[in-house]
Amino acid sequence: MELLNVITIEDLKALLAENFSSYRLDTETIDVSVASGRFLACDTASAELVPPFRRSTMDGYALRSADISGASDSLPAFLMLRDEVKMGHPADTAVGPGDAVYVPTGGMVPDGADAVVMIEYTEKLTDNEVAIYRPAAAREHVISVGDDIKKGELILKKGRKLTAADLGVLTSIGLTRVEVYRKLAVSVISTGDEIAGPDDDIRLGQVRDINTYTIAAAAEELGCRVVHRQVVGDDAQLLRETLVQCREESDIVMLSGGSSVGVKDYSQQVIASLGEPGILCHGIAFKPGKPTIVANSGGKPVIGLPGHPVSAMLVFSIIGSYLVRLMNCSEQPIESWVEAFLTENVNGAPGREAWQMVNLRRNGEAYEAVPVHGESGLISLLASASGSVRIPVNTEGYSKGTAVRVYPL
């Protein structure tokens, strides 16, 4: 029996970066309104000054701050009320010495004025006169032209995965179209004679395909498009033809099953035969998911995931999300977690990083992490686990009651 040559997750990520960080992905220009979740293909700078005119941040009176120095409740300053600025319209009347003009929040501040006093600290005496009860510093409640964004200022960096807020940023600087990377094309293949495809009649001894569903949906969540999904039996020739076609049509090929060391495991030979530089690693120091193959086949990643559905999902969640960011020139995101107390002991795996699946539940203000086990309860495990606790290499485990970080699945 050939032994797997395992590498750590960190080393695997370094290998992936070395092989695929300069992958060339085509770009396309799309409407900002549909760009959420897409990856920016170039640094984006503002072609406009924001705001393009001086804006008030309060409802109040635009005036010259020098006119009201020392104003107080007992000794107000009296100003001539010259005009009222309407929202969305230019401020037509300039403010001279002794003048005031009403401005709403977000309205344009007239020429000549250098501050706005909040309406709460004023009193309109007549149609032509207003009393001001507070002094103001120059520029108080006034946003100057370009205060927010300068012309040519870098706003969003290449590789940014656009959020809902980012769409607002883009439209605010006058962009309604944006250049993004084309969605990564992914092929998802399940292998094994024991797997019945969704439209196949199931034979005694077979189980239904799970992995093309879970891996395809997970790839779409990451921002990929799935161009090919298929179940292939244990037939090396057919598997090879399928992989060749998938590699042709996609940026990433994901297959599952057939990657442990055993009689029926054609995957490694078939993947190795696809082309240079070939297999980068066969086996990762990770539980569950040790028998994972990663290859660079003519510049494209071909990943052999374990056949076990939970292992396949977990390994994909690490390698897939890392690769997708890498190939979109995007920084790896900061992961968030929930702190929870273990309801029982969990064990590490000697020499491997272990992920223990858990179910989160509330307990008053705190959370509990209930380990979910699953040799026989595979489907229950898939259905009930809501997160994972990571146990680093060479850590024995954590005991019941320990506060751990649960990373949502």
Add this chain to the structure above:
Amino acid sequence: MELLNVITIEDLKALLAENFSSYRLDTETIDVSVASGRFLACDTASAELVPPFRRSTMDGYALRSADISGASDSLPAFLMLRDEVKMGHPADTAVGPGDAVYVPTGGMVPDGADAVVMIEYTEKLTDNEVAIYRPAAAREHVISVGDDIKKGELILKKGRKLTAADLGVLTSIGLTRVEVYRKLAVSVISTGDEIAGPDDDIRLGQVRDINTYTIAAAAEELGCRVVHRQVVGDDAQLLRETLVQCREESDIVMLSGGSSVGVKDYSQQVIASLGEPGILCHGIAFKPGKPTIVANSGGKPVIGLPGHPVSAMLVFSIIGSYLVRLMNCSEQPIESWVEAFLTENVNGAPGREAWQMVNLRRNGEAYEAVPVHGESGLISLLASASGSVRIPVNTEGYSKGTAVRVYPL
């Protein structure tokens, strides 16, 4: 000036639950392969036993455990090798006393056998004979029929937001179609004379529309479909007509702007005029986002968000996600966070829950939360903030260096 009657976020959620938790949403039946992110419309039970046959969890020999009790390295048990089970095929040869049959991981365990011994603890001596060096307990490495899922067992509950893993669960129990709620239809409207729509020429004094972009994208991320998006000027009659039409065509109406107390604020009157029971609250004890209106207009929620883009996004992130779950009969999810150290003091807001926007950055193994301020840097704030720190009502704030929870935006 009319004062806002503010309520807390908790009280607002209770009001929303009271008004909209029995909202009737139509259902549709779709392919499992496209069901990720959709909400299940009924409790889903298994129509099958999983697994449908006894499976081995290891590569090894199926045998009768009684035949190998006491087997050891020095005193192995010798069994007759009768057959080899092929993956995906029935086990044709029953195991009698003194017999062994090879079974791969996931293969069918033959009748008569009650345990599997891992191949590591065996030696194939000839084509017909195998030595076993370990004893096995009954049922060792064997998953019985229905061990994973019983027929009729509840697998996924009504209201479940389907994950990639759930698709695998559904297909594993033989379902390729699933009944889900129709996507909630949402209308998104920006109001104000100062707002220029994406296709409008911008006038001096106007700014570009941001909120229809950000709120629509955020609604889609929550699993809604946006059926209507529009910019409406400060025209009560036009706003009313637009709202009436939107309420007709959608399940939720979101408008932004025009909700603070001021001369041009038609929103409240217009929303109140739409029908019974009408406005539930005008003003929430939340910073930033106090001038928020929530109404029940003929059974449908009409939400008036603040006009300020950051406030609109934050308020939508609270009310929108809560409502979407509620109207899909779905449990509220457990939020995850990143623990980070504040790089400067942040202040609470008297009588209000405050959300301080921050930018997360790595500092070695830990994270820092850098507060982002934005009276004048609105767009920069939208573009750079990656999370929020929540400061509860009547909390003064947190000082520099405090470890706080940052909730990703």
